[in-house]
Amino acid sequence: MRELQRIIIQEMGVAPVVDPAEEVQKRVQFLVDYAKATGAGGFVLGISGGVDSSLAGRLAQLAVEQLRAQGTGAVFVAVRLPHKVQQDEADAQKALEFIQADEVVTFNIGPAVDGFTEGFTAATGQEITDYNKGNVKARVRMVAQYALAGDRRLLVIGTDHGAESVTGFFTKFGDGGADVLPLFTFNKRQIRAVTEHLGAPESVWQKVPTADLLDDRPGQTDETELGITYDAIDDYLEGRSIDSEAAEKIEARWAATRHKRTTPVTLMDSWWRSQPTG
Numbered sequence: 001m002r003e004l005q006r007i008i009i010q011e012m013g014v015a016p017v018v019d020p021a022e023e024v025q026k027r028v029q030f031l032v033d034y035a036k037a038t039g040a041g042g043f044v045l046g047i048s049g050g051v052d053s054s055l056a057g058r059l060a061q062l063a064v065e066q067l068r069a070q071g072t073g074a075v076f077v078a079v080r081l082p083h084k085v086q087q088d089e090a091d092a093q094k095a096l097e098f099i100q101a102d103e104v105v106t107f108n109i110g111p112a113v114d115g116f117t118e119g120f121t122a123a124t125g126q127e128i129t130d131y132n133k134g135n136v137k138a139r140v141r142m143v144a145q146y147a148l149a150g151d152r153r154l155l156v157i158g159t160d161h162g163a164e165s166v167t168g169f170f171t172k173f174g175d176g177g178a179d180v181l182p183l184f185t186f187n188k189r190q191i192r193a194v195t196e197h198l199g200a201p202e203s204v205w206q207k208v209p210t211a212d213l214l215d216d217r218p219g220q221t222d223e224t225e226l227g228i229t230y231d232a233i234d235d236y237l238e239g240r241s242i243d244s245e246a247a248e249k250i251e252a253r254w255a256a257t258r259h260k261r262t263t264p265v266t267l268m269d270s271w272w273r274s275q276p277t278g
């Protein structure tokens with residue numbers, strides 16, 4: 001195994017083989033224990049139609065059902081956060097059918113994003129780029145989830161996991177902004193396997209990953225943007241040998257995105273003074 005690969009696998013906590021039933025039990029228990037320890041009234045999570053939020057949402061629903069069986073009034077609020085009309089809305093509805101959330105709220109982020117982009121133009125005299133606007137959409141979704149959490153004493157669930165974290169493929173303080181990450185240590189194929197195990201329809205667990213943040217390229221696949229396949233990332237995180245060009249791309253992205261996987265840098269930090277090496 002590559003030296004850096006060993007370090008990265010340790011940081012991501014990915015195991016080469018997982019037992020889906022055991023993972024469900026362990027992660028639901030984690031959510032139950034954390035809600036009890038914090039005294040929170042449950043969870044809120046944006047449901048896009050993608051496999052990550054489908055699984056995290058189902059785990060959250062199973063957790064609040066356990067909490068209620070123990071006499072608490074915990075709830076799970078699933079929130080649809082379309083930017084105007086979402087091109088794959090039908091997939092989001094299938095995900096909701098699978099999750100069976102206590103409550104579903106729909107919060108169209110279109111007007112907030114429009115207001116923001118107008119403000120950006122007024123302030124700078126320039127139109128915001130489609131890429132930068134994509135990150136604004138992810139951050140507006142974060143703000144919406146925290147507003148619901150603040151209103152109802154809920155915790156915001158995030159969907160970050162090994163295959164996304166390793167490449168820093170998330171918006172800092174956007175979808176990266178959350179309170180609890182029940183999918184962490186999974187890679188992408190493990191997420192699919194556990195979602196299938198929980199009885200999701202094939203269209204949900206096989207859904208092609210997309211951040212879907214761009215107006216110009218709706219539904220652009222993550223793999224197109226990354227230039228690396230999830231199969232390669234998953235193999236890498238399971239300690240397998242992959243094509244050296246793909247391994248170098250993963251390692252370069254991991255090194256360049258260290259700042260996204262830590263708290264904001266202060267005088268007390270020194271990790272940034274050296275480049276990580278294998």
Ligand SMILES: Nc1ncnc2c1ncn2[C@@H]1O[C@H](COP(=O)(O)OP(=O)(O)OC[C@H]2O[C@@H]([n+]3cccc(C(=O)O)c3)[C@H](O)[C@@H]2O)[C@@H](O)[C@H]1O
Nearest residue numbers: 134135138168169170171172174175210211213222225259
């Ligand atoms: N070295 C450093 N130390 C501390 N902070 C640093 C920094 N370098 C940049 N920054 C800060 O980070 C910012 C850039 O990070 P960020 O705003 O995240 O922007 P960026 O990494 O450029 O974009 C996010 C990426 O994730 C993708 N994405 C977004 C959302 C969801 C998903 C998905 O699939 O789920 C994927 C998106 O398509 C894009 O490729 C900079 O503007 C700067 O403020």
Ligand SMILES: Nc1ncnc2c1ncn2[C@@H]1O[C@H](COP(=O)(O)OP(=O)(O)OP(=O)(O)O)[C@@H](O)[C@H]1O
Nearest residue numbers: 046047048050051052053080081159175209210211
């Ligand atoms: N249109 C949307 N509606 C609600 N939540 C969204 C939407 N788009 C993104 N999100 C939130 O942002 C998170 C990050 O998006 P991301 O694309 O990584 O996950 P996903 O869509 O669940 O799965 P995949 O990565 O396979 O597409 C989602 O898990 C979800 O919580």
Ligand SMILES: [Mg+2]
Nearest residue numbers: 048050210211
């Ligand atoms: Mg998605």
